[in-house]
Structure formats: C-alpha cells, structure tokens
Ligand SMILES: Nc1ncnc2c1ncn2[C@@H]1O[C@H](COP(=O)(O)OP(=O)(O)OP(=O)(O)O)[C@@H](O)[C@H]1O
C-alpha cells in the first residue's frame with residue numbers, strides 16, 4: 172500500500188469531543204501514538220476511557236476535532252466520507268465486538284466480502300479465503316449462515332475477512348468481549364499466529380486481562396489520554 | 407450487491423411477501439381494468455359507428471343540425487361513385503331518413519323512418535336477426551310498401567303483421583305527405599328506446615312515398631380499419647369540388663361528440679384512479695422500506711465500516727427496492743395476463759349482473775359480453791410506471807441509509 176519508511180500509524184495530538192446539544196463530552200484529549208508494521212498491540216483502560224473513539228478515528232470511521240493521523244504516510248483525518256470508505260476498503264480490516272457478519276451471507280461469502288467489493292474475481296477470492304478459513308478451523312462451516320455459527324466462529328470469520336483482503340492493519344474493538352474465557356483466549360492466540368505468519372499489524376482494545384497477556388505491546392488509555400505503555404517480548 | 411439485496415429482501419418474508427402481493431395485485435388490477443376499459447371504448451366506438459351509420463356521413467348541408475327532410479343529397483349517384491373510387495373506402499350505403507308519424511285506428515306514434523337497402527346495411531349491421539315476427543324487408547315478399555316497426559310501436563298501436571298503417575312525413579318540398587304501408591316485420595332489439603322509435607322500409611318505397619325522386623338523406627361510408635376518417639373526409643371534400651358546398655360530411659366522432667367526450671372522461675377518471683391507487687401503495691412501500699432501513703442501522707453501519715461508500719449503500723437499498731419492484735411487477739403482469747387471457751378468450755357477460763338496459767345516448771350497445779383487449783405498449787408503460795413508483799418510494803429510505811455515519815451506527819445496540 173503505502174510507503175515503507177517511517178511508522179505505519181502516526182498519531183499526533185488527537186482530540187475528539189462529542190457534542191450532544193450543549194453538553195460536550197471530551198472523549199480524547201490529545202493522544203500521541205505511533206504503531207509500527209507487524210505490531211500486536213492492545214489498548215486497555217476503563218469503560219468510557221476512549222478506546223472505541225480512538226479506534227474509530229484510526230479506522231476513518233469518524234473525524235477528529237484536532238490533531239493528525241497518518242497511515243503509511245498518508246494523512247487520513249480529513250478524508251471525505253466516500254474517500255474514507257474507499258480507504259477502509261483497501262487498507263483497513265475491522266473486527267467488532269459482535270454482529271460482525273452480514274446475516275444473509277454464508278461464512279465463506281462473509282469472509283470474501285471485502286474482496287468482492289474490491290472486484291476480485293470469484294475464483295481468486297475462493298483461492299484466498301478457503302485456505303484461511305481452513306487455517307482458522309472453519310473448513311466445515313463455510314456454507315453456514317452467521318446465525319448457525321457460535322460466537323467464537325463468527326469472530327474467526329470476521330478475522331479472516333479482515334486479513335483476506337491484504338489489509339495490513341486490523342483494528343479490533345473488543346473482539347473477545349462476547350466470548351467466554353476459553354474461546355477468547357483461542358481467538359487471541361489465532362490472531363497472534365496470523366500476526367506472526369502473515370505479518371499483519373493488529374491493534375485491538377480489550378478489558379480482559381487474559382487477552383492482554385498475549386499482547387506484545389500494551390497501551391493504557393485513561394479518560395482520553397495515553398496513561399502508560401508496557402512492552403512484552405513474546406508470550 | 408444484487409445478491410445481498412435479494413437476500414436482504416427475503417429476511418422478513420412476511421413483510422416482503424405482503425408488499426409484493428400489494429403491488430402485484432394492484433398492478434394486475436390496473437392492467438385488467440385498463441384492458442377492459444380499452445376494449446369497452448373500442449366496442450363503444452364500433453357501436454357508435456354502427457349506430458351512426460358509418461365512419462363518415464354525407465348529408466345535404468344543414469341536415470344534422472335540423473334533421474329536416476328538406477336537406478337532402480340531391481344527385482347521389484355522382485357522390486356515391488366518387489366515394490366508391492376512393493382508397494380506404496370499403497362500402498357506401500345510401501339511406502332515406504325521415505321523422506314521421508305512424509297511425510292506426512288506435513292512435514299514432516312518432517318514428518324515425520329509415521329507407522334502407524338491407525343487403526348494404528348488412529355490411530355493418532344486420533337487424534334481420536332482431537326481427538322476431540315477419541321478415542326484414544325480404545325482397546321475396548312482394549309487398550309494395552313494406553314496413554318494419556319496433557316492438558314498442560306495435561304494442562302501443564295494437565298492430566298485427568299484415569296490417570296497413572299510415573305514415574305521415576314531410577317531403578323535401580315541405581309538403582306533409584301521407585302514405586300507406588303494410589306491416590311486414592316486427593323489430594325487437596332489446597333496447598326499449600330504440601324499439602319505440604324505429605321504422606324501416608326500403609329506399610325505393612320511401613323515395614316513392616314521399617316524392618323524393620332519387621334523392622337520399624344520408625350516405626354512410628364504411629372505411630378500412632386503418633383509414634383515418636378525418637383524412638378521407640378532407641380528401642372527399644376536395645374531390646367533390648363545388649358540390650361540397652351543398653353537402654355536409656361528418657366523421658362519426660363529429661356526429662356523436664357526446665360519446666367521444668364520454669370515452670375521454672372515462673379515460674381521465676381511470677387515470678386518476680390509477681394514480682391514487684399507486685400513491686397509496688407508494689406510501690405503503692416507502693414506509694416498509696424505511697422500517698427495514700431503521701431496523702438495520704447497525705448492519706448498514708457495518709457495511710459502511712467495511713468500506714461500502716455512502717453511494718453504494720444508497721444503491722443497495724435501491725437495489726432491494728428494484729428486486730421487490732421487479733418481482734411484484736412480474737407477478738402483476740402474469741396475474742393480469744392470466745385474467746386478461748380469460749377475458750379475451752371467454753369474456754365477461756354483463757347479463758350475469760342482472761338485466762340492465764344497454765343503451766347510451768341513443769347508441770345500442772349490442773354487445774353485453776365484455777371482452778378484453780391486449781395492448782403490449784400500454785402494459786409496458788404501466789409496468790414501468792409501477793416500477794418507477796416503487797423506486798421513487800425507496801428514495802427517501804435509501805437517502806436516510808446513505809446518511810448514516812458508520813461510527814454512530816455501529817454504536818447502536820452494542
Ligand atoms: N456518540 C457519542 N455521543 C456522545 N458521547 C459519546 C459518544 N460516543 C462515546 N461517547 C463518550 O465518549 C467517551 C469515550 O467513549 P468510548 O466509547 O470511546 O469508550 P470506550 O473506552 O470504548 O468504552 P468501553 O470500554 O465501554 O467500550 C465516553 O464517555 C462516552 O460516553
């Protein structure tokens with residue numbers, strides 16, 4: 172995608188305040204952050220601290236009041252809605268907390284949805300998605316609709332969708348919050364393996380300490396500010 | 407995209423099925439209505455032409471206004487041969503028409519006496535089958551002055567076949583003339599007003615009895631199916647040259663403007679009816695689509711988050727509407743075609759609904775069986791209009807979907 176020098180994500184003085192009538196809720200109060208290629212980073216912090224807000228801004232789902240976001244050297248904070256959509260389509264994979272999948276499509280169709288939107292021909296889509304689905308242990312569930320899959324399986328399909336398109340960044344907002352501890356750990360281990368195998372950069376938020384334990388880099392966010400950071404070699 | 411749209415549509419089966427049924431049935435109803443009305447207009451036109459006596463009518467100038475026997479076509483043979491030489495003219499029928507009075511010992515009754523040539527008249531309408539007693543001016547019965555009267559007159563004057571009756575009318579010179587006729591047939595068309603007024607004799611008998619010489623009152627002209635009455639009228643007037651001044655040439659529509667007006671009003675009403683029906687359906691559909699968009703805020707937000715641009719989200723909702731519209735219209739067309747096919751083939755007998763008198767403005771609607779006609783062009787237009795209504799009603803919901811901010815939408819129901 173994007174030029175290979177410098178940081179993959181470079182955020183400077185990012186501020187976002189929600190306005191509801193006359194009430195102003197400062198969700199981010201000047202965040203500086205850099206993320207490099209291939210990182211496996213967790214954002215953590217109490218509820219309401221601004222994790223979702225930060226991920227949405229990085230994912231071009233929302234616009235900041237101040238500050239800048241550069242992804243692969245490209246400034247994205249002021250993209251128009253449709254330019255942002257195109258940027259997301261080509262560069263960013265998302266995994267959300269729940270209801271990640273399009274209900275009317277099968278697991279396989281969901282996994283290849285981004286490729287479909289990118290205009291990749293069917294044969295090629297299948298060639299990319301089938302091995303990945305097999306890799307995450309869903310070989311037998313490819314033709315099931317989302318409501319026929321367990322929560323963990325759904326999240327795995329979403330992860331496959333996020334990496335299938337060759338997006339180099341996967342943003343995951345509490346991907347494990349709706350899963351039980353064991354499934355959550357499995358999912359995070361899977362993400363970690365894909366991170367190592369495919370070199371995909373993961374940035375995810377979580378409350379869950381066992382999930383956190385797998386992250387290489389932990390960023391704590393508290394009432395809209397980065398409060399601290401720890402690194403870990405490998406788990 | 408179309409696949410997603412199509413499947414989205416069938417997520418709420420009941421709702422979609424109901425919408426499709428509502429649009430489809432309305433559409434089918436509209437199509438059948440249209441076809442029946444069109445067929446009705448056509449048969450009314452045909453009846454009007456028959457009653458008028460031809461697509462074109464040639465009279466002595468001033469006749470149609472006054473219906474007075476003074477206005478005659480004076481040297482008809484020349485006019486007739488001119489007409490017969492024209493392209494588009496199928497048949498030329500000469501008639502004598504007089505307003506008169508039939509009298510018997512029991513009283514008298516106003517009649518419209520038509521002196522006709524039965525063979526010629528039969529080219530467009532043969533009243534023979536409606537003559538229930540006696541015969542219809544059969545050349546075989548030798549009566550010198552045969553007369554066929556409507557059932558109503560017979561009843562009023564207490565006449566019987568073979569009776570002699572006196573007919574009084576004004577001749578072209580303005581003289582009131584009486585002549586003796588013999589009742590040779592009784593006419594029963596089923597239309598009371600017609601049967602109380604109709605009297606028929608031969609052209610020759612009428613000319614003889616009322617000192618008309620070779621003069622005629624009316625020359626009815628039957629045209630080819632594709633001939634334009636107006637064009638032929640203009641051509642005829644040119645061919646007649648100076649004689650044109652002493653004659654009036656009317657198209658059937660000019661002769662019976664009421665009927666033309668009636669058809670036009672009816673068409674207008676049909677259109678208004680269709681517009682109202684589709685406005686109602688349109689708002690219903692808009693509501694349904696809006697509901698389906700609002701229910702799926704989160705999901706549409708997800709599509710947005712994945713990189714489906716606002717324009718494409720708009721398109722998705724419109725695609726859903728198109729799928730719905732196309733399905734509904736196909737349903738409507740097939741249903742409409744089936745019903746219409748039945749009507750074309752079998753027809754709907756209005757007599758089923760009771761014994762109604764079928765005459766409008768003196769025109770006999772001899773057909774009581776409604777047939778339907780199929781006009782592909784108008785069906786296509788109607789179907790496109792319905793599609794357009796469905797699409798239009800999805801525009802607002804689609805626009806709402808387009809405006810969704812993915813970040814906000816994703817927060818819903820989290
Ligand atoms: N659309 C919004 N309108 C107004 N305030 C909002 C909106 N979204 C978030 N906020 C507020 O902004 C702050 C940060 O919210 P955010 O969702 O980023 O927190 P979070 O760290 O993701 O919390 P959680 O762990 O509960 O998901 C909160 O105080 C929240 O109430």
Ligand SMILES: [Mg+2]
Nearest residue numbers: 222223224344
């Ligand atoms: Mg959150």
